[in-house]
Amino acid sequence: MMVRLVARRILRVALMLWVIGSLVFFATRLTGNPIDSLMPEGIDAASRQAMIAYWGLDGPVSEQYLHFWTALAHGQFGLGLQERRPVADIFFERTGNSALLLLATLAVTVAIGVPGGILAAVWRGRPRGGVVLLLAFLGYATPNFVLGILLILIFSYRLHWLPSSGAAGLAHYVMPTLTLSAFFVASLLRYTRNAMLDVLSQDYMRTARAKGFTERQTILRHGLGNAMIPVITALGLQVATLVSGAVVVETVFAWHGVGDLLVNATLHRDYPLLQFGVLAVAAAVVAVNILVDLAYSAIDPRVRLAEAV
Amino acid sequence: MADLLRVENLTVAFGPAHQQTMAVHGLSFVVKPGQSVALVGESGSGKSVTALAILRLVERGGGRIVGGRMRFQRPDATALDLEVASEAQMCAVRGRDIAMIFQEPMTSLNPIQTIGRQMAEVLTLHEGHGTTVARAAALRMLDQVKMTDPARRLHQYPHELSGGMRQRVMIGMALLCRPKLLIADEPTTALDVTVQAQIIALIRELQRDLGTALLFISHDLALVSQIADEVVVMQRGTAVEQGARDALLQAPAHSYTQVLLAAAPRLGSGTPPVPLPGADEPVLRVTGLAKSFPSPRGPVAAVTDVSFEVQPGETLAIIGESGCGKSTTARLVMRLIEPSAGRIEICGQDVTTLGSRRMRAVRRNIQMVFQDPFASLNPRLAVRDLITEPLVVHMPELSREARRMRAIELLRRVGLPDESMDRYPHQFSGGQRQRLCIARALSLNPRLIIADEAVSALDVSVQMQVLSLLRELQTDLGVAFLFISHDIGVVERISHRVAVMQAGCIVECGPTRQVLEAPAQPYTRQLIAAVPRIRFGQVVEAA
Structure with a gap:
């Protein structure tokens, strides 16, 4: 049973990569x-x-x-037309930078989005809950390139506090990470808030309160885990969006990452590099989604491992 | 002896201050140590609100304690006025001195934590025990609530247990700290009657062993008569009558208590209609019906072999416990799901394999009324459109005016005023909504209506009214009912014949009187024995 499920999953991934590869192949040749x-x-x-x-x-x-x-x-995988070097070499030189940016963004997103969402749920109907939602709305509505340029104008050109480009040190991470995470913090916050509101009115939360737990203990012990189930699903769906957001942010901050690389490859019609790059990114997104499904089955005992695979 | 809990003039309000409604108004009662007090009433009577107010959890639901006193005698002999106690004081009381179990065993446990963890944390919280000690205590408690295979249960998750087992876990969890007062809010309402009897016996036994006082909340006077020393009858937030159980049940002084007593569906109190002589052509004939559902571990049989007939103008009841396949049978007859085997004939026509277009024509003759009157009406449709919707599907040639006339006619039939036409479902009570569902089912003049637990969600007094409406409609219109229910008391009042289902099979079928008074099968006897009856005097052990 399990073997068949795994086989089916692998087949599905292979099919998807074939479709994506073909799309890139023909689309590039149209240009x-x-x-x-x-x-x-x-x-x-x-x-x-x-x-x-x-x-x-x-x-x-x-x-x-x-x-x-x-x-x-x-x-x-062929040679890049621009650099005349194997595309895999070109690509993997850049993955470290991108991965660090994405991980930093993910960390910020979870670190702010989840607690923010919980507070917004607990503070529902109160002015401070409204403020949290308003901030989330701003993050949601501001395009990342606008935010990026705005940050550069303020913190680099005017205040000279932060470098506007490159990825040399910790200071370089501040603005790209903020720019990229604004949208994701906002959307994760809203997901968490909705999930938490749903959980707060569940019967098992009432049971926990009747056991003598304070509201804070009730939320942390019994609410959080249950609220995370839909949030993790949402997070998994957003990984693809995160990657495309990284393309824009890397361009704005001249961040030598995969996004920046692929934009240049597109501009120069670097077929081999583009084909390999897109396939590799797609494979990474698929891998992350499988991890999310596994995490999902780990947190929710009602979902069997077999179903997750 | 000193009072354990003395509630005086408790008043709980909901809604904004300028237009607040009183859910509980001037309620007073006393619970002595070790005593059982029951709060009885229908939905909206304020009994659950009272329970939540005692634990000061009512504020979470938007309620406010606006008056009265609740004095609780703590184990260290100091008194605590619950209505003004701080949140920290309440957290120390909840779960340790006053514990509570709830109506919904399916949803009252955290689905992603093991039973052992959820039980042990109560002891860790209140007694400061380490995990090992707490788990050992949890294991002993599971044994005490007569859980089968308790050691294994500690590692299981709620979804792996049945409703009855989950309620045992809830009871065990509540009693871990040996509370002085246990509040049980409809603890058996969601359970089958046989399980209900076991749980009630268990609560009584533990209460006796541990000397816990019990505040038992129920809508079911018969059940209350088996467990309570004192009874408080509540109606619209106030106590209309209260006193010792026997005195109150034998000579109810207040008219509402009398109504409740009369309405409580009790075996032997209803007069089932006399079975009809067999007709030439039944409206429904089911032969050898079976249905199995696929699952990871191979097909699971929900219905294995079901055969029965429903005569024109007759009510056939299918009774059985949850999971016996009665609802699956209803859905099979409606062809909402495809049977694995067997034959379904409606008005003489074999419909087992009919295509969806031709099945649509057959559906005019057979309509359905569901259990939940709140979920089965589209909230965005006005009543006139709601109850005539089947006409739009089956008789599109009807003009708006003709449909309007029909809507008025249907509303009058089910005893609702003409003005209901332009209202929306949320403006009606549960009983009225079920009348709307019945009106909708009647709109095509069907020959058979399948009612799946159609009165289960209603209060007993409303149940009575809906049942009389159904009987009246049957007399006037000659419609047949396939009445699916878990409630034998209800079945006795409406059905000509009864079919008893167990594990996907009909084990016994016959005239209502005969089946209920002289059941031939042991399962039927067990089912009937478990139905709570009003008891006076010495409480005897439940069967």
Whole structure:
């Protein structure tokens, strides 16, 4: 039973990666030939043709498509058109930076979003609860590039407190992390608030109060775990959004990460790099979602492990 | 002996100060150590609010104690006025000196923590015991509440236990600190009658062994008569009558107590209709019906082999405990789910494999009334549209005016005023809503109405009214009912014949009188024996 479920899950992941890979493959080829952006202007037709053949872009698209997957299956990801180095090398040089930014964002999101959501639920109908919700609404509604540029204007150009670009030290993390997390803190806060409001009126919370627990103990011991079940699901769904948010933020803060890399690859029609990058990011998102499902079954005994896989 | 709890003039209000409503008004009663006091009343009488007020948990639900005193004698012989006690004082009292068990065993335990953890934490909190000591005490308590296989239960989660087992856990949890007062709010209402009898016997036994006083809250006078020394009858927030059990039940002085006593569905108090002679063509004939549902561990049979007939103008009741397959049978007959085997004939037509379009035509003859009158009416539809909606589906040619006329006719049939037409469901009480559901079911002049626990959610006095309405409709319109219920007292008042279901099979079927007075099967006897009866004098052990 379990084996079959795991097999089905793997098959589903493989199918999804195939669809994504194909989409990237054809979408990039719709934008035109990358050689033109690599070559100086006014180059003669013969050299151009030789270049196209060198990069394997001369055959029919169907042939290129087949080659793309067979090479991938053999672990050959190709060379980046810009840097003429293996795309995997280029890509993985950047993943550390991005992963650190995403982890920092995730930490800030959970550290502020969850307690904020609990307080907003407990303070429902009171002015301070309204203030929390208003702040969340601001975070929700401000586009991240606007927030990023605003922060740079204030803290870099005017106050000179924080560096506006690069990823050298801790100070470099402050603004990109804030910019990226604003939206996610806000949405996690609202998810947590709704989940907590739901939990607060549950019968088992009344049982806990009748046992003699204070309201704070009741919430921490019996409310939090139950409220986290829907929140974790929501968090898992947001990971993909987080990655696309990182693309914008990395561009704004010249953060040498995966997002920044992929934006440049798109601009230069760097097919191999783009294909590999998108597939790798998609695989990472899928992996995170599987982890979320496992976490879900760990926290909720009613969900069996088999169902999570 | 000193009073354990003395409640004087308790008044609890809900809503904003300028337009507050009194849920409890000037209630006074006394609980002596070791004594059982019952608060009896229908929904909205203020009995649960009183319980929550004693524990000062009523504020959480938006209530305010606006008057009165609640003096509680603590174990150290000092008195505490609960109505003015600080939150810290209350936290020390709750769970240690006064414990409470609730109506809903299915939802009153935290679903993501083990039974052992939830029990042990009470001792850790109040007695400062370490986990090992607390768990050992929890294990002893599980044994004391007669839980099967107690050591295993400690590691299990609530969803792995049945309703009765969960209620045992709740009782054990409440008694861990040996409280002086146990408040039980409808502790058996959500349970089957046989389980109810066990739980009541258990509470009585533990109460005797531990010397705990009991404040028992119930709508069921028969049940109360088995457990209470003193009875307080509540209506709309006030005590209309109170006194020693026997005196009160034998000679109820207040008219409301008399109504409650008369309305309580008790075996032997109803006069079931006389069975009808067999007709040529039954409205419903079910033969060898079976249904199993897939599950990770192979198919689970919900209904294994069910055969019965319903004659025109007859009421056939299907009774049984939760999980016996009675609701599945109803859904199969409606073709809401597909049978695994068997045959369903409606008015002589085999509908077992009918396609959805042709089934729609058949559905005119067979309508359904559900248990929950609150959830089964679309809150956004006005009554005129709500009860004539089946007409829109089945008789689209009818004009608006014709539907309007029909709506008025239906409302009058079920005893609601014409003005109800333009109102919305939330403006009606539970009983009125169930009348609306019945009106909707009647709109197509069906030959058979399937009523699945149709009066279970209603107060006893309202139950009576709805049951008389159903009998009246049957006499006037000749409609047949397939009446599915767990409540034998209700069944006795309405059905010509009774079918008893157990584990997916009909174990016994026959005329109501015969089945209830001379049951042939041991299961039927067990079921009937478990129904609470009003008892006077010396309380005898439950069967």
